[in-house]
Amino acid sequence: MTIILAAGDMHLAGFFQERLFYPNAQPGAGAMILAALVHVALLGAFFGLPAGVFIWAERKISGRIQDRLGPTRVGGRFGWLQTLADGVKLIQKEDLAPAAADRLLFRMAPYIVVVATFAAFIVLPFSDGWVAVASDIGLFLILAIMSLEVLGVILAGYSSGSKWALFGAMREAAQMVSYEIPMAICAIIPIIAAGSLNLGEIGQMQSGWFFANWLVFHDPFTFMAFFSYFVCATASCKRAPFDLAEAESELVAGFLTEYSGMRWSLFFLAEYASMFVVSGIAVLLFLGGWHIGIPISEVTTPAGKYFLNLMGMFVFISKSSLLVFVQIWVRWTLPRLRIDQVMMTCLKYLIPISCFLFFGATVWPLLLSAIFGRTTVFLDLVDKNTIRSSVSSRIDRIPGRSMMSNSDTLQPMSVDATLIVKRSE
Amino acid sequence: MSGEHVLFSLFAISTCASAVAVVVSQNIVRMAFWLIVSLGSTAGLFFLLHADFVAATQMLVYVGGTLVLLIFGVMLTASGPYLRLKIPPGQGIMAAGIGCVFLAMIFVTVVAVDWNETIVTPDGFNEPGAGNTARGLGLSLLGFRPDKDLGAADGSLSTGYLLPFEIISVHLLVVLIGAAYLARAKRRVASTDTEN
Numbered sequence: 235m236t237i238i239l240a241a242g243d244m245h246l247a248g249f250f251q252e253r254l255f256y257p258n259a260q261p262g263a264g265a266m267i268l269a270a271l272v273h274v275a276l277l278g279a280f281f282g283l284p285a286g287v288f289i290w291a292e293r294k295i296s297g298r299i300q301d302r303l304g305p306t307r308v309g310g311r312f313g314w315l316q317t318l319a320d321g322v323k324l325i326q327k328e329d330l331a332p333a334a335a336d337r338l339l340f341r342m343a344p345y346i347v348v349v350a351t352f353a354a355f356i357v358l359p360f361s362d363g364w365v366a367v368a369s370d371i372g373l374f375l376i377l378a379i380m381s382l383e384v385l386g387v388i389l390a391g392y393s394s395g396s397k398w399a400l401f402g403a404m405r406e407a408a409q410m411v412s413y414e415i416p417m418a419i420c421a422i423i424p425i426i427a428a429g430s431l432n433l434g435e436i437g438q439m440q441s442g443w444f445f446a447n448w449l450v451f452h453d454p455f456t457f458m459a460f461f462s463y464f465v466c467a468t469a470s471c472k473r474a475p476f477d478l479a480e481a482e483s484e485l486v487a488g489f490l491t492e493y494s495g496m497r498w499s500l501f502f503l504a505e506y507a508s509m510f511v512v513s514g515i516a517v518l519l520f521l522g523g524w525h526i527g528i529p530i531s532e533v534t535t536p537a538g539k540y541f542l543n544l545m546g547m548f549v550f551i552s553k554s555s556l557l558v559f560v561q562i563w564v565r566w567t568l569p570r571l572r573i574d575q576v577m578m579t580c581l582k583y584l585i586p587i588s589c590f591l592f593f594g595a596t597v598w599p600l601l602l603s604a605i606f607g608r609t610t611v612f613l614d615l616v617d618k619n620t621i622r623s624s625v626s627s628r629i630d631r632i633p634g635r636s637m638m639s640n641s642d643t644l645q646p647m648s649v650d651a652t653l654i655v656k657r658s659e
Numbered sequence: 660m661s662g663e664h665v666l667f668s669l670f671a672i673s674t675c676a677s678a679v680a681v682v683v684s685q686n687i688v689r690m691a692f693w694l695i696v697s698l699g700s701t702a703g704l705f706f707l708l709h710a711d712f713v714a715a716t717q718m719l720v721y722v723g724g725t726l727v728l729l730i731f732g733v734m735l736t737a738s739g740p741y742l743r744l745k746i747p748p749g750q751g752i753m754a755a756g757i758g759c760v761f762l763a764m765i766f767v768t769v770v771a772v773d774w775n776e777t778i779v780t781p782d783g784f785n786e787p788g789a790g791n792t793a794r795g796l797g798l799s800l801l802g803f804r805p806d807k808d809l810g811a812a813d814g815s816l817s818t819g820y821l822l823p824f825e826i827i828s829v830h831l832l833v834v835l836i837g838a839a840y841l842a843r844a845k846r847r848v849a850s851t852d853t854e855n
Contacts, residue, residue: 339692346695369711370793378715381723385695388730392688400734407731414723431793 273366277355284555285506286317292506292562299566320499327495334395335492343393344493344500346386351504354379354511359434361524361546372433373425376515377418380470383508384410387472387479390501391489402488405573406479409469412577413476416584417466423459423588423595424449424519433515437523444527450520455595460520462588464557467512469580471505474565478573506558513557517550524550667707674700685745691730698722712793800824 290305293316297304309315331340357376359365369375384406391403427449428436440447450460469476480488490501517523524546571579677696684690698721705714746754798804802819 336686336688339689342692371712371715374719375711375715378719378723381719381727382699384727385722385730388727388734389688389692392730392734404731404734407727407734411727411731 273356277352277366280360281352281355281507282503284510284551284558285503286321288506288509288555288558288562289317289320289502290314291559292565295559295562296566299563324495324499329497330492330494332395332492336393336395339389339393340492341497343386343390344497344504346389347383347504348386348500350379350382350386351508351511353382354508357433358511358514359437359518359523360550361543362438363434364543364547365434368434369432371431373421373431373436373515373519376433376511377414377421380508380511381410381414383504386504387489387501390493391479394489394492396492398486398491399489402479402481402485402491405481406472406489408573409472409476409478409576409580412580413466413469413584416580416588417463417470419585419588419592420459420463420466421515421519423591424452424456426592426595427452427456427599433518437518437525440522441525441529442527443529445522448520448522448525448527453595453598455591455598456520459588459591459595460516462584462591463520464516464560465579466584467516468561468564469576471509471512471561473505473509473561475568475571476576477565477570478576481570483570509558509561510554513554513561514550516557517553521553663707667704670700670703670707673697674704687733688730691726691733694729695722695726698726712796 290313294304294312296302305313305316307313308319331337354376356366357369357372357379359368359372365372387406387410388403391399391401391406394400424436425431428439430436430439436449440449445451449456451457472479478488480490485491490498493501526549530542674697677693677700680693681690681697684693698717702714702717702722705711705717799819800821802821804819
């Protein structure tokens with residue numbers, strides 16, 4: 235696990251070490267803490283700002299879908315400051331805890347939800363190399379972190395000391411435990427095509443002309459897996475038609491019944507942020523990450539690369555926001571399912587479908603290579619070794635790091651290759 | 660004292676303190692909450708030691724999976740005598756005795772390890788750069804041991820973990836089939852309930 239990010243190809247901790255502390259040394263504690271603070275500030279902005287925009291969008295879109303205007307006054311023409319006004323209102327509200335509540339757990343529950351969602355942003359790459367923590371098992375890690383969110387919801391429902399809240403939490407627990415399975419299986423299907431769990435590598439593999447390298451068009455199974463994943467992701471954010479945990483018409487507000495003020499809004503902040511995270515995972519795994527179908531590889535100057543990464547980040551955020559828009563659209567279009575229908579959708583349809591897609595995705599390359607002699611329909615994916623070495627060479631440019639590893643050490647992939655050759659002899 | 664030491668101490672203290680809180684607290688849901696904190700901090704320790712696969716597995720299996728089921732079960736049963744646990748003093752003394760014996764065992768094990776031994780890894784292998792952290796483990800699970808074999812003489816290849824991995828996979832498959840068998844809908848000969 236290595237912290238890379240920030241100024242283009244520059245390792246931020248190394249940058250601070252070079253400029254502020256002793257140059258040509260390994261980044262020390264001071265440089266590390268400075269870099270960590272910058273990362274936290276950036277990710278905090280990515281956590282809060284989209285959530286604010288999505289809350290406004292939800293009001294506006296729901297208004298339009300229901301033939302209303304939505305917010306129109308706050309902040310000028312389109313009511314674009316409505317979220318801020320809401321925030322100010324919510325901060326002023328009294329922080330209530332019911333007498334029957336377990337006060338410690340009641341107060342801690344929103345923090346668990348927010349921390350789990352925020353931690354997911356740490357491993358989410360926004361552009362080539364722009365990730366706070368790069369990990370070989372990024373997808374596994376991000377799914378593991380996202381699975382913690384449900385604990386906060388369950389604790390919130392249990393500790394409220396209210397029957398409505400307890401019902402909401404029970405539904406949430408049953409729904410989460412079920413929907414995690416098809417979601418994980420559907421997320422693995424593009425991994426079979428990509429051959430890596432590193433989210434940055436998967437994003438980089440989908441560059442190239444047009445959309446041939448986007449994993450959603452890799453084979454018919456990944457194409458179907460995208461829609462299957464998106465349904466599970468919507469359910470995992472407890473969005474309608476799967477919002478059984480809140481279900482205003484039957485459970486008051488489900489697990490949120492007893493919450494007010496900032497603690498209530500923390501749950502909502504986390505909900506919109508996790509909508510962005512699951513959409514971001516979908517964009518990375520299926521929809522080409524930060525690529526738009528036009529390969530620009532001739533840029534070599536640092537400034538040009540930085541600009542390219544900035545553009546990539548905007549592309550990534552736009553794509554993710556588009557998927558969030560679809561989630562909002564679905565919420566205000568479809569009626570809520572009953573709890574037995576929710577469980578049936580998962581256990582009787584989504585799990586068998588995802589297992590079938592998984593099987594199909596593993597057989598597809600074998601079938602193609604038997605008939606056509608190649609493993610993909612369109613162009614080949616970008617050579618994985620090139621991606622790996624380009625990612626590794628970025629690390630070699632870290633000041634201080636280049637001293638310890640001489641440049642002609644074996645690349646990991648070639649180490650693997652030598653070993654496999656050695657074993658087969 | 661570097662930044663890593665500070666972070667390690669923070670996570671270690673949080674692990675131990677919340678583990679003690681699990682034992683001390685008497686409300687069963689609070690115990691589960693402190694267990695979340697304890698296991699989460701352990702995952703943090705694994706992250707700090709660059710073992711992110713183990714850390715992610717810890718979070719997915721224990722915190723995200725086992726504890727959700729535990730709290731779910733507690734929510735279904737926590738009423739009356741189960742909500743607060745009062746332990747008789749005899750049980751407390753016995754548990755403390757067993758705990759001390761276990762602690763002594765861990766202490767003996769930790770002391771027996773030579774912590775100053777340097778671990779030599781071959782050049783270019785498992786550089787913790789670009790998040791290249793899980794490749795060695797992945798290769799070991801497929802039967803390759805680059806960390807042992809790269810510098811070794813030809814013909815002496817270590818065994819990987821392919822066989823244990825397969826045995827565990829088959830074991831889990833058996834458990835899955837067993838669970839499906841136990842949970843299947845049982846047909847009654849004479850149905851008395853009115854619902855469908």
